[in-house]
Structure formats: C-alpha cells, structure tokens
Amino acid sequence: MKKIKTDLDTWFWADKKHYGLQLMETFFQFNELDVSKERLSNMMNYAVKRNSWINEDPAVIFEFYQSIRSLIRAGYLIMLKKRKWTIDTQPEKISPWVLGLLSEKEYRNPLLVFKKAFRAYTLKEFDYFLSGIVYFSMGVYENLPERNIVMPYIHTVKMLDAAHLILQRKREKKIVDKN
Template sequence: MKKIKLSLETSFWAIDEIVDPFKLINVFFNYCTIDIYKNTLSEIMLYVNKAEVCNKERPGDLFDFHTAVRSFIRGAYLLNFKAKRWEVKKAPKDWLIISQGSLNKQEYQNPFLVFEKAFECKTLEEYEFFLNEIVHVSLSPYKEQFDYDLINPHIHLVKMLDAAQIINERGIKKIKNK
C-alpha cells in the first residue's frame, strides 16, 4: 500500500509542524477545548445565512479557528488509514458515558468508524471547501445563497470532533497481529 503524504499544516497555530495525526489530536485539544470548537462552529453556522459579520470584535479568532480545524480535518483524513493497525482503548467500566456527544454506541466504542463514515460521505477537499466557505461567508456582511449541502459536512465535523475527543481521552493501542 502506498503511504499517503499530507501536510497537516499545523505551523500556523501550533508551535511545531506535526506529522502524526494522534499527536495532532492531543495538541488540537490542548490549543482549545472541544466546547470552544463546537461553540465557534455553531456560531459560524448561525451567521452563514445572516447579513451580519460573525465575531466583529475579534475576527482574527475565526482565522485561528479555521487554521486549527483545517489541520484537524487533514489529521482526521489520515486517521482513516490508521484504523487497521490501531484501536482505541476500552473505557473503564466506572466511566459514565457523558462524553458520548453526538456518537451512537457503536461509534463511541470504536471512534474510527466516525472518520470512515465521514470520508465515505464527503472527500477531504469537500470538507476543506465547507470550512473555507462557512468562515468566509460568516465574515461577510452580505447574505449569500447556497446551492450545495452545508448540513452533512457540519454534522460529520461535529461527530469527528467528538470521536477525536474520545481518542484523546482514552488513548490508543496497537493491534497485535494474529
């Protein structure tokens, strides 16, 4: 199998250029919390259909959000190929399933399924286009009409954030060859 080379482009928001998608997840959630990412994404989505500018006081925050989430999407794409060799550690029995977020039980048990489903639905380029478009339009004082789907990429991105949070919390282990 040919090894996929894809720059995660983390040097815009992280200290170093990161090449490992698992390390990216850790740095990504150290940069901001999942709640901040989800709230910012929701706020941006609210401004997509408004003739108002999102976050007028600090529009640079949306640039930071864009660069970090773009790196995250690229890392999520690479995680898609890691599922055959890695698995997420099981949650301890005493953990309450509060952090399940938008995931169903099967996705909570195996978060790699989320990335697989997401990239079956849309390509990496389509997710990057979605991110570019919603940030661009939310910073525009004009109302725009869309002839393409913004809902499915949004739903999958939220699920990918939840899945990555689970991977970050529970950790991973290499699958032993049988």
C-alpha cells in the same frame, strides 16, 4: 510506478512518525472541546444568516479555521492507519449525556466517525465547507452557500467528539500501562 505522497499542509505541526495523534493533541492544547463546538456552531449560524456577521475577531476565526482543518487531516491520517480505539462496555453503562452526537457504536469505536465522514466527503470537500462557513460568517452577503452545509457540519462536530475521545482513551491507556 511512482508513489504519490499526499500533502496535508501539516508538516510544521508534528513529526512524521505520529502525525495524526500529535495533530489532535496540539488542537486540544489550544482549543477546548466545548469552546470549539460552540465556535463552529456560531460560524455555521452566521453563515446561513443573510444580514449579519460574526462578532469575533477575524484573526481568531482564521486561527480556528486552520486548526480545525488540521484536526480533520489528523482524523484522515488516523483513519488510514486503522488502529483500534475501541472500548468494551455494556450498552446500559453508556450515558446518553456522554454520547453527544455519537451513536453507541461510534462511542465504542471512534474511528467509525472518521470512516463515515471520509466515505461521504473528501478532504477537499471538508476544506470547501470550512472555507465557506468562514467566508459567509465574516460578512453580509446576498447569496447563501450553494451546497448543503449541514451534513459536513454534523460530521465535523462528530469528528471533534471522536478525536477528544481517542485522546482520552490514549491517556487512560498510558495510566493503565504505567500501573
């Protein structure tokens, strides 16, 4: 049987050996975590408002759409590799401010975020969600999105947090390995 390769439209972002992590690193080189969350939140807010549209440059929105789309694909690739990014901490040592939307379990193992997200939605459904909020936030439309876009939004915000956490732990591991 012929092996079918999944095309993730990310061939220009990273080499084949370290696709997922390089895509995440590239995303966070151009987008800060808090700015990304705020932009995603603004897009979501304007997507569900009927008579208003987002005040940002369409080129910035489109670039963000492409980069977050690649970040979601990076999470999918990392989830497939099943590498461990866990941390051993006591429950009382984790501050609620650090967790954000993540549960303590997800904070300890950020791959759970990607597993839950891709168990609930496929890559195509995340693409549909992202293109939908871009479309509806860029203009005034009579219709609203026909699907529930709240859950994919929550999963996307959690994926942003988890990706940032994975890269942070990777940097910490490199520092410990050098010493």
